Each structure stands twice: as C-alpha cells, then as structure tokens.
Amino acid sequence: MNEILIQNTTAFFEKSFGTAPQKIVLSPGRINIIGEHVDYNDGYVLPAAIDKIICFAFEKSNSKTSKIIAIDLNEEFEVDLTREIKLSDVVWTNYILGVIKQLQDNGFSFEGFNCVFSSNIPVGSGLSSSAALECGMIFGIKELFGLKIEKVDVALMGQKAEHWVGINCGIMDQFSSVHGLENKVIKLDCNTLEFEYHNADFKDYSLVLFDSNVKHSLFTSEYNNRRLECEEGLSIIKNHFPEIKTFRDCTEEQVLSLKDKMSEVVFKRVYFVVKEILRVTQACEALDNGNIELLGQLLFDTHDGLSKDYEVSCPELDFIVEQAKKEESVIGSRLMGGGFGGCAITLIKKGHENRVKEAFTSLYFDTFGIDLKIYDVKVSNGTSLYTN
Numbered sequence: 001m002n003e004i005l006i007q008n009t010t011a012f013f014e015k016s017f018g019t020a021p022q023k024i025v026l027s028p029g030r031i032n033i034i035g036e037h038v039d040y041n042d043g044y045v046l047p048a049a050i051d052k053i054i055c056f057a058f059e060k061s062n063s064k065t066s067k068i069i070a071i072d073l074n075e076e077f078e079v080d081l082t083r084e085i086k087l088s089d090v091v092w093t094n095y096i097l098g099v100i101k102q103l104q105d106n107g108f109s110f111e112g113f114n115c116v117f118s119s120n121i122p123v124g125s126g127l128s129s130s131a132a133l134e135c136g137m138i139f140g141i142k143e144l145f146g147l148k149i150e151k152v153d154v155a156l157m158g159q160k161a162e163h164w165v166g167i168n169c170g171i172m173d174q175f176s177s178v179h180g181l182e183n184k185v186i187k188l189d190c191n192t193l194e195f196e197y198h199n200a201d202f203k204d205y206s207l208v209l210f211d212s213n214v215k216h217s218l219f220t221s222e223y224n225n226r227r228l229e230c231e232e233g234l235s236i237i238k239n240h241f242p243e244i245k246t247f248r249d250c251t252e253e254q255v256l257s258l259k260d261k262m263s264e265v266v267f268k269r270v271y272f273v274v275k276e277i278l279r280v281t282q283a284c285e286a287l288d289n290g291n292i293e294l295l296g297q298l299l300f301d302t303h304d305g306l307s308k309d310y311e312v313s314c315p316e317l318d319f320i321v322e323q324a325k326k327e328e329s330v331i332g333s334r335l336m337g338g339g340f341g342g343c344a345i346t347l348i349k350k351g352h353e354n355r356v357k358e359a360f361t362s363l364y365f366d367t368f369g370i371d372l373k374i375y376d377v378k379v380s381n382g383t384s385l386y387t388n
Contacts, residue, residue: 002026005055005120006386012071013057013116021057023143024386027136028053029127030176031209031345031377032336033200033295034302035280037310039170039190041230042246043277046187046284047172048200049180051380054119054132058140061112068096071118081112087165095130098161099137103147106157110145122375125211126337131173132383134158139178139383151178152193154383180382187284198284200379203292205331205347210360211373212316215341222312223338226269233270236261247273272309276302296332296347300325303334303344312339316368320344323360330356343375 006024013021028049035045061067069076070092077093079085085101088094103110117136121129135158142149149157158174171190179186184197230247237244240258244250247270255271262270279298286294303321307313317335321344324333329352336345348356357374364372 001120002051002053002055005053005118009055009057009071009116009118012069012118013059013114016069016116017059017114019059021059023056023058023140025056025058025136025140025143025383026053026381026386027056027132027139027383028177028180028380029121029129029132030173030180031127031207031379032172032176033185033345034283034298034334035276036302036306036334036336037226037312037338038247038273038276038280039172040227041234041273041277042191042248043273044187044189044248044280045172046185046198046280047176048185048379049176049382050127050377052119052121052127052375052377053380054117054121054129054136055386056115056117056136056140058113058115058144060144061114063112066100066112067114068093069116071116081110091165094165095133095161096137098164099134099141099157101164102157102161103138103141106153108147108149110141110147113141113144115140122211122373124215125209125373125375126342127209127375128173128177130162130167131158131169131177134161135174135177135383143385151382154178176382178382180380182381183379185284185287185379187280198287200287201290202295202347203290204350205292205296206350206353207377207379208346208348208353208357209336209343209375209377210320210333210346211343211375212314212320212341213370213373214314214316216314217340219338219340222340226310226312229266229269230273233262233266233273236266237270248277250274252278268309268311272305275305292347293331296330299332299334299345299347306335306339310339314340316341316364316370317344319364319367320346320360320372323363327356327359 029052033046155174155178185200188195324330329349333346
C-alpha cells in the first residue's frame, strides 16, 4: 500500500515540477497501546509509529519561495521565506507555516523548496496525521538543506508548530512519529522525554482499529475539567502524604485511604490515573515476556476505567468494547485517545479478523445507523528518508 503511495506522490511531483524529487520522506501516524490521560498527570505513555504514512517529495527551488501541493486536497500554496510568517485562513497550510516559523525562530537557515505530499493516514481518527505532517516537513527540510537537527528537536519543533496553530497538544504524537522503530513500542516519560523501547511482538494476534466514526463535542470542556479534578486530587494526596510529589509516587492503597477526603468525582479520576500509570509498566512487562493475553486484559481494564471512572467514553465506543468482550477470539480492546469518539484499539486472534470485522460492522450499523471504519495497523519505523 505504501509503495503505491510513494510511486503516485513521486509521479505527481515529476508532473508538477518537471524533475524528479531530490528527497522523499515518509512520516508515520501513531497509536498508543496504553497510558491514556496520564501524559498530563506525570505518567508514562506507550505509543508506537504505524505503517500509515504521509509521503513527501522535495526539491530545492533555488529561490526564496516555496511551493507546497497537498495532492489529497487538490490544493496548493506558496510562501515567501523573506516575509514574516503569519496564520492563514486556510487551516492545513498553517501546520506547514508553523514548521517554517519554528525553523526560522530556532536560527536555521534554508532556501526555498518545492514539495508535494499525500497520505494514507485516516484524518480525524486519532492517528495523529497532523504530527506526521509537521515532523515529515521538518525532517524533509533538514535533509534537503543539510541542517543539523536532533530527532528530539524535530519532535519539539513539531509540537510548537501545532501550538502556534492553536492546538495545545502534548509531545507524545510528534515524539512517537519521529522515534518509532519497527516492532517496538516506546515507553515515554512526557515530562523528561526519557524513553525506552520494548518489543511489540503481538504473537498470534493482530492489531485492528475500529473507528466509531463519531466525535462528540464534549471533548474540549471535559478535558479541561479532568485536568482540574486531577490537580485537586493530587493536592489532597500531598496534604496527607507529604512525601508524594506526583501521581507516579502514589499507590492504590493511599488513594483508597483518602476516599472520604475527596468528592466522589475527584476520587474516581485519581483512582483511574494511579491504576493507569501502573498498567503501563505491567503492559511493558507483558510485552517483554510475550504474555499478550495479559496485555489484552490490561486494555479491557483501561477501557473500564476510562468509561466508568474517568468518564470519557461514549455509547458507541462502549458498544464496540462490549462486543469485543463477548467475542472469544478478541483478547483486548479499549478506546484510544482523548475519548468521546475515535477508535477502539483491539487485539484479534489471527485467522479470525475478517469474521470479527464483519460481525462488528453489522451489529454497529444495526445499533447506531453508522458505518464502522476499520484499519489494520502494524508497528513501523518513524520519520525517515525513503531510498528505493
């Protein structure tokens, strides 16, 4: 699938500019195996780059002007690198303008370039197509002009570009897009950016994403509420256990001992966070030991916590996970991402994928009148140069 995307992108570039591209860059989307809503609560996340990518083709324009063509949108724009970079009314161009601004603000010198790009990352499904766009663009400019930029700085500038656009994202998406390795997940501390790789061999199981095809509007307001509720809970914990600095220092027993000191809602939020931080470590151990059945159970446990304690699920995602629990060949499933819509990441025994997909699709449409989107994913390499 990616080979066809690369060929089509290259051919489009040649047709548009009359020459072969000087650099071809592949930049992936990402999944998060486990560790949800803990990045802003001093926990760990467990993301991985996937084999859904944006393909970029680049050449130097030998001028101060850059021309960028989005093949999938059938749109293009030009940017004069000698002028101040400002936000545009055309949303997709802002991610690229933000990248150029970050490179300039960080003192990197480069000339104009021509670029076309095309993607097979499903937009709006929670697979971080925007991070792939930012990191792929920075990486391509770096390679084209021989700039000395470390991987971590590609990720950090990608994050800052997204902040400039107006989306206050964490670092996980850009970090995993850049640092991904085939068949490895990344245990990442989002505060210190310390990380380690763990095996992503799912043995007899396939990773399948069931996209609910819904996005409820609650996310922004409820996300902010969760952050406040967790801050209140941590403050109460610190008052009673002064040695505790962050949620990762805290045990389930300590939280339970303070149940009557917190409101019911704050207790539920805190209890989820402390258990979820522990589940990330347990998931790493399960992967290292090849115990994929335990990993699957941890996914189910996380979904239960996200649905009942953190309350960021929705009827559509709960339905998918409930069907997964009834299906003998499925060992784990959970909502992935911020919640209130998006995908359920699911482990299905190999050989049973098509039957499960057909059954879920039919049941989902009968219940909600919505088409279920389905994506097969494999853990893959991070942003890199393509060499034929």
